[in-house]
Amino acid sequence: MKISIIGQGYVGLNLAMAIPSHHEIVGYDVNPELVTRLLGGNSHIEGIASEDLSLKVSNGSYIPTSDSSLITDSEIIVIAVPTPLDANRQPDLSYVRSACLTIASVMRSKVLVINESTSYPGTLRDLIKPLIEENSFSSSLFEYAVSPERVDPGSKSWNLFNTPRLYSGLTPEASNKAKEFYSSFCKELHEVSSPEIAEAAKLFENTFRQVNIALVNEFAQIAHALGISVYETLDAADTKPYGFMKFLPGAGVGGHCIPVDPSYLSETASKLGVPARFIDLANETNLYMADYVIARITADNPPNLEGRKIQLIGVAYKPNVADTRETPAIRLIERLRGAGADVTWHDPLVSSWKGETSSALGGADIAILVTRHQVISEKAIIASSPYVFDTTGTLTGTPSL
Ligand SMILES: NC(=O)c1ccc[n+]([C@@H]2O[C@H](COP(=O)([O-])OP(=O)(O)OC[C@H]3O[C@@H](n4cnc5c(N)ncnc54)[C@H](O)[C@@H]3O)[C@@H](O)[C@H]2O)c1
Numbered sequence: 150m151k152i153s154i155i156g157q158g159y160v161g162l163n164l165a166m167a168i169p170s171h172h173e174i175v176g177y178d179v180n181p182e183l184v185t186r187l188l189g190g191n192s193h194i195e196g197i198a199s200e201d202l203s204l205k206v207s208n209g210s211y212i213p214t215s216d217s218s219l220i221t222d223s224e225i226i227v228i229a230v231p232t233p234l235d236a237n238r239q240p241d242l243s244y245v246r247s248a249c250l251t252i253a254s255v256m257r258s259k260v261l262v263i264n265e266s267t268s269y270p271g272t273l274r275d276l277i278k279p280l281i282e283e284n285s286f287s288s289s290l291f292e293y294a295v296s297p298e299r300v301d302p303g304s305k306s307w308n309l310f311n312t313p314r315l316y317s318g319l320t321p322e323a324s325n326k327a328k329e330f331y332s333s334f335c336k337e338l339h340e341v342s343s344p345e346i347a348e349a350a351k352l353f354e355n356t357f358r359q360v361n362i363a364l365v366n367e368f369a370q371i372a373h374a375l376g377i378s379v380y381e382t383l384d385a386a387d388t389k390p391y392g393f394m395k396f397l398p399g400a401g402v403g404g405h406c407i408p409v410d411p412s413y414l415s416e417t418a419s420k421l422g423v424p425a426r427f428i429d430l431a432n433e434t435n436l437y438m439a440d441y442v443i444a445r446i447t448a449d450n451p452p453n454l455e456g457r458k459i460q461l462i463g464v465a466y467k468p469n470v471a472d473t474r475e476t477p478a479i480r481l482i483e484r485l486r487g488a489g490a491d492v493t494w495h496d497p498l499v500s501s502w503k504g505e506t507s508s509a510l511g512g513a514d515i516a517i518l519v520t521r522h523q524v525i526s527e528k529a530i531i532a533s534s535p536y537v538f539d540t541t542g543t544l545t546g547t548p549s550l
Contacts, residue, residue: 187213297351363431401477403466455489463520
């Protein structure tokens with residue numbers, strides 16, 4: 150079977166590598182430099198070994214390309230393009246739209262189009278289907294399904310094979326084809342009764358994390374005002390064997406999903422006239438953490454941070470990965486520089502970022518541990534500066550959230 154994947158980023162390349170190689174897999178991406186890199190067998194995604202990629206490229210089971218004509222006779226096309234927020238924090242579906250126009254322009258035979266990009270409920274039915282059909286030479290070629298991706302970057306425990314896969318087609322035939330496709334490389338499938346349920350479930354999963362992280366971030370502030378340890382309190386609450394799930398406070402939320410997906414749900418709610426107060430408040434609370442951390446550091450280092458040398462340690466959004474997307478370090482750096490501080494950052498996994506390079510550990514008046522990678526020892530972090538503020542709860546004896 151010929152399968153094409155539109156978008157060869159985190160989701161698309163992981164999928165291309167997971168599909169059994171007796172299928173012919175075309176990885177289409179609009180970025181020609183990325184395609185050249187992939188053709189050379191060089192992986193840009195942590196967790197995908199260049200050797201595995203190289204093998205699939207050389208034996209012809211995986212064809213990276215920027216030539217859309219190569220997807221023409223595919224039986225399955227998976228959309229895995231970005232769904233970010235625009236400058237006004239509104240859903241930006243421009244990449245999905247462009248992927249649909251590509252599909253519409255090249256397909257001449259029957260195909261199942263599956264959307265794996267995260268988006269609001271109704272995207273498959275109300276945007277993807279009409280857009281493809283209005284621009285294609287025959288609307289009868291297409292069937293549609295959705296299967297939101299749940300990949301957890303850097304996770305050693307959860308992968309495409311063992312993470313249960315949600316799916317639903319617009320018709321029973323589309324659902325059956327999607328089931329046949331995913332069952333060839335996913336252990337557990339869960340069919341839902343409509344694409345809207347699958348789309349909404351994906352948004353709700355990440356909104357659940359966003360809201361709970363905001364709650365614990367707020368609680369960290371209450372605990373500090375009470376003069377008690379937020380971490381010990383959470384550990385104590387976590388001894389309850391039912392009805393409690395532990396989340397940890399931090400300098401904010403980062404990554405591709407949690408800072409973004411809840412806004413898709415909030416926007417949908419607003420269009421329906423339903424207030425999404427929790428989601429919006431959680432977003433505000435998490436964003437406020439940068440200001441809170443700075444207020445705590447200023448209180449310990451009066452009168453202000455102007456001219457102070459401050460080093461952020463760990464700018465990736467989570468431990469042990471090099472991924473800086475939406476990292477809370479961005480807001481911290483902006484706010485600290487706004488306060489006149491002389492800010493550098495150190496991250497052994499992120500050598501360069503936003504036109505700056507990782508500085509050597511140490512040499513600042515103040516260090517802020519934003520993300521704790523295993524490769525940096527506790528001793529080295531504590532010794533790096535006379536004052537170290539820990540936003541991760543992993544150091545002993547330093548000021549922390
Ligand atoms: N990264 C994650 O951890 C993760 C997890 C679950 C779901 N998702 C969702 O999956 C989708 C893809 O995310 P990602 O992390 O893979 O994004 P990414 O930015 O890593 O990769 C997207 C790729 O799509 C390409 N692209 C953009 N427009 C295109 C077009 N019209 N045609 C062909 N290629 C195009 C880009 O060049 C890029 O290489 C998003 O909706 C995201 O929310 C991501």
